[in-house]
Amino acid sequence: MTKAAELGAPVLKRTCSPTIVAEGDFVILHGRHSGHGLRANWIVADIVRVKQGVLVEHWDVIQDEATRESSKSGLPMFGDKFGG
Numbered sequence: 001m002t003k004a005a006e007l008g009a010p011v012l013k014r015t016c017s018p019t020i021v022a023e024g025d026f027v028i029l030h031g032r033h034s035g036h037g038l039r040a041n042w043i044v045a046d047i048v049r050v051k052q053g054v055l056v057e058h059w060d061v062i063q064d065e066a067t068r069e070s071s072k073s074g075l076p077m078f079g080d081k082f083g084g
Helices: none
Strands: 019-023 026-034 042-051 055-066
Touching: none
Parallel strands: none
Antiparallel strands: 019 026, 026 042, 042 055
């Protein structure tokens, strides 16, 4: 069992191919995580800073994915389809 699982974090079963943006020392990965057994898929942005090839900082932004019914814009939060 991983340390994350021991602490009660869900195991992520599926991750859609993320969108990756990099500029200078910063890299942002934006994707959908599903299959973890929680009530909604997660939309996640991982923001990392790399210095001389070493990860030196990491932040997460995690949000439950909006459904078609709850989306204010009527658009999905990731990609061109709502998660299922």
